[in-house]
Amino acid sequence: MGNKDGASLAFSELRKESQDLYNRIHSIAEDADFVDQVYQSYPRLPLIPNMRCGAWYTDPDTASNERAYFKSTDGHTGNWSFNLRRPNLHVLPLICAHAGLLLVDSTRAGKRMPDALSKTVPIWCAVMNRAVLKTAPNINVDADAWNTKLYTPPGVVSAQEHDQIEQKLDGWADDLAASFYVLPKLQHPLRPIWITPSTTIFPKFPKTDAERRFYPIICISASKQVLDGMERRVTGFSYIQGSGDDHELWSMGLTPTQFWKHKQTLLNANRNELPTLVQALTSSSNTQSTHTNSNSSFHPTSIHHIHGRLSICTTDDIPSSLNDEFAAVYLTNADQAPPALKDHPHVLYIQTPRGKKGQHHFLHSVLPQTMPFILHHLQNTRRICIACETGTDTSIGVALAALTKFFDNSGKFCDEHEYEREGVLSKDNIKTRLHWIITSCPQANPSRTTLKRVNEFLLSPPEFLISPPKLLPPSGVPTSSRERETISIPETMP
Numbered sequence: 001m002g003n004k005d006g007a008s009l010a011f012s013e014l015r016k017e018s019q020d021l022y023n024r025i026h027s028i029a030e031d032a033d034f035v036d037q038v039y040q041s042y043p044r045l046p047l048i049p050n051m052r053c054g055a056w057y058t059d060p061d062t063a064s065n066e067r068a069y070f071k072s073t074d075g076h077t078g079n080w081s082f083n084l085r086r087p088n089l090h091v092l093p094l095i096c097a098h099a100g101l102l103l104v105d106s107t108r109a110g111k112r113m114p115d116a117l118s119k120t121v122p123i124w125c126a127v128m129n130r131a132v133l134k135t136a137p138n139i140n141v142d143a144d145a146w147n148t149k150l151y152t153p154p155g156v157v158s159a160q161e162h163d164q165i166e167q168k169l170d171g172w173a174d175d176l177a178a179s180f181y182v183l184p185k186l187q188h189p190l191r192p193i194w195i196t197p198s199t200t201i202f203p204k205f206p207k208t209d210a211e212r213r214f215y216p217i218i219c220i221s222a223s224k225q226v227l228d229g230m231e232r233r234v235t236g237f238s239y240i241q242g243s244g245d246d247h248e249l250w251s252m253g254l255t256p257t258q259f260w261k262h263k264q265t266l267l268n269a270n271r272n273e274l275p276t277l278v279q280a281l282t283s284s285s286n287t288q289s290t291h292t293n294s295n296s297s298f299h300p301t302s303i304h305h306i307h308g309r310l311s312i313c314t315t316d317d318i319p320s321s322l323n324d325e326f327a328a329v330y331l332t333n334a335d336q337a338p339p340a341l342k343d344h345p346h347v348l349y350i351q352t353p354r355g356k357k358g359q360h361h362f363l364h365s366v367l368p369q370t371m372p373f374i375l376h377h378l379q380n381t382r383r384i385c386i387a388c389e390t391g392t393d394t395s396i397g398v399a400l401a402a403l404t405k406f407f408d409n410s411g412k413f414c415d416e417h418e419y420e421r422e423g424v425l426s427k428d429n430i431k432t433r434l435h436w437i438i439t440s441c442p443q444a445n446p447s448r449t450t451l452k453r454v455n456e457f458l459l460s461p462p463e464f465l466i467s468p469p470k471l472l473p474p475s476g477v478p479t480s481s482r483e484r485e486t487i488s489i490p491e492t493m494p
Contacts, residue, residue, distance in 0.1 A: 018240055018249045022271040025236070027243040028259070029267055032057045032220040034197050035104055041202045042102060045218065046094050050105040050116055055256035056244030058104050058220040066091055068103060069445065075119030080165050082127045082172035084179055084435065089443040092128075092184050099188075100205065100216040100463060106223040108198040108242030112196060113221035118156045121219055123165060123172070126150040130173035130184070135183050145215060147189045178436035192217045197224040251314060253282040263350065300385045301443075303399065305411045305436040308400050310374075310384050312322075312441050314391035322346050327377040329370050331388040344383070348373045352394065362394065363453040367401055374402045378413055392443055397450040403433040404458055411436075421422050425458050 032409065035057045035232040035333045039047050046064040047053040053069070068088050074081040095101045101408050106116035116211055129148045150166045154348055165330035176183075191214040193203060205210075205211045224231075231239040244408075247254075259266065269277050300317060302308030315332050320340045322328060330337060342349045352358050352367055377384050386402075404425060408414050409432065434451075 018238075020271075021250055021252060021253060022274050023238045023240050024243040025224075025259070025266055026237040026249050027240045028056050029263070030233075030239060031197075031224075032059065033266050034061070034224075034388045035220055035222050038195055038202065038218070039102060042100070042218065045102045045216075046098050047098045047102040047104065048091065048094075050103055053106055053242070053244035054104040054222075056247070056259065057106060060257070060260050064094065066094055066316065067443065069442075070103075070105075070120040070124060072107075072115040072117040073125065074121065077161060078110040079124060080119065080168060082123055082176065084175065084181075084431075085438065085446075087176070087181055087438065088124060088442070089181055089183070089439070092186070095185060095190070095217070097185060099209070100214060100218065101218060102218045104220045104222055106221060106239075106242045106244055108223070110225060110227045110241070112156055112198075113153065113194060113219070113290070117192075117194065117219035117221055118153050118185050119161075119165065121217060122150055122152050122157075122192050122198070123169070125192050126166075126169050127172045127176060129186075129189040131176040132183050132186050132189075134173060147191070147492060151192055153194045158260060166333075175456060180432050180441060181221035186215070188212055188214050190215050190217055192219055194219050194221065196221040206319070221430060235485075239340075242340070250276045254278050258282065287401070299440060300387075301391075301437055301441045302438045305439070306403065306407050306413070307411070307427060308383060309413065310386065310402060311396050312391055312399060312437075312444070313387050315389050317386050317391070317428055318347075318385065325383060327373070327382045327384050329373065329384065329386045329395070331366065331394050331398070346377070352388075359449050359453060362397065362450065363457055366394070366398065367453070367457045370398050371401065371405060375406060393447055393450055396437060396441070396444045396446040397454050399437060400430065400434055400446070400451075401454050401457055404430050404454075405424050407433070427455065427459070430455060430458060432455045 002405070022185075025155050033389040035047075038058065039045075039062055046066070047058055047062055048064045048066050048068055049058040051067050051069045068091055069086050069492060070088065074083050074086070075081060084447065090458060091101065103117070104396070106118050112118075126148060129146065133146055133148065149171075150162065150169060152162050168207075182324060193216045195202060195218060199280070203216075205216050224243040229240075233239050233287035245257075250373045254277060259291070262281055266274065266277065270392070300311035302311040315330055315334075315337070318328055318330065318341060321340055322344060324346075327350070327425050328341070328344075330341055330347055332349075332354050333352055335351070336342075337349050337351075341347050352366060352470075353361055382421060386398050409429070
């Protein structure tokens with residue numbers, strides 16, 4: 001019994017140390033130094049973080065403003081995917097302009113590199129290369145010489161897994177080629193290259209286009225591989241592999257932006273005073289006024305396919321006063337909104353609960369309230385900005401529903417009664433309009449739950465939507481046979 005208690009206590013202490021803010025901050029700084037070393041070796045290539053944790057390791061003063069989102073789960077064994085919700089097309093012009101890219105990510109728990117870099121990015125490169133040939137048959141290259149092979153890091157991805165992924169590439173390329181997305185005419189195919197802290201010699205690449213055979217996508221796995229996840233440093237901290245992961249568990253609200261802004265101050269603080277310093281920094285950031293911008297500096301992200309009639313932003317971006325050109329949907333979890341916005345005649349303010357209650361509220365309250373508001377202001381030729389706290393999830397769901405209901409396939413605004421006829425709306429309509437959004441707003445990252453609620457709202461029998469919430473059981477599960485027929489979103493749907 002004593003041995004068990006001792007082991008449990010040791011494990012508890014180890015876990016506490018792994019979440020220690022001091023250890024995390026200093027580990028990130030060590031990894032960021034390695035990333036900067038790689039960047040100095042390729043100063044002509046743009047440096048971008050892979051979201052979410054890549055931002056901890058990339059200095060905003062040297063990194064590009066772009067962000068990529070290659071999700072590790074799209075590379076998990078047996079779950080490989082080229083996800084049309086995350087096509088990352090916005091980084092292709094950057095790659096073409098600079099003949100390559102530096103992409104930063106990290107991983108924890110003793111792995112050499114994250115699945116995002118070892119499999120998701122290789123899948124993306126191979127699918128993109130194949131789709132470009134399918135959509136640009138007159139490309140100015142020898143198609144036989146255009147390299148569409150799958151490249152994965154040896155020793156990380158097994159030959160069997162490599163072959164299983166390769167069998168799926170053509171199907172994914174067909175889906176991409178058939179989508180709304182427009183692919184650029186690449187001069188060279190994409191090819192992933194991997195660099196980790198154990199890399200002894202950085203590869204060299206041709207400097208002229210005539211010598212070039214591919215665009216290198218250099219995947220930088222920032223953290224040193226540590227088998228037990230932790231190493232002692234003589235400078236007084238324990239190095240933790242992949243410290244930027246799951247920052248909600250250790251950061252006390254500190255963000256990558258705040259870390260880089262106050263990096264030296266944070267690193268100079270001792271272990272005892274660091275939590276107080278972080279608390280002061282995050283508190284100061286939260287109490288600063290977020291609604292001091294004016295209409296002249298108000299630049300929400302417009303959806304290009306409909307000429308910017310709908311746009312997306314965060315709630316912090318909306319100015320305290322809107323001119324007559326704009327109307328806004330303001331979705332927030334906060335208890336209060338600025339009074340000037342809450343009472344504004346062109347602002348629809350909706351407080352949204354979190355968690356499962358929020359999912360039910362989104363379907364039965366948010367979407368039914370926002371659609372008439374958006375239609376009214378579209379009819380009055382106003383531009384509508386849809387805002388949620390992140391600008392990436394709930395606002396995207398509302399915009400997706402509005403695009404499907406009020407705009408035809410060419411992007412033309414239609415009166416609801418003119419366009420919304422029986423049988424007109426379909427999953428393909430919704431999927432295409434999601435691609436419109438992602439093309440204009442690469443940061444869009446709606447959850448599967450949000451997309452499922454949009455599908456239910458647009459495609460379900462009317463009585464399911466108009467029934468007041470009290471008619472549903474507490475779990476939110478429909479009770480009538482017709483309600484059970486509501487269309488759910490399959491795993492392959494965006």
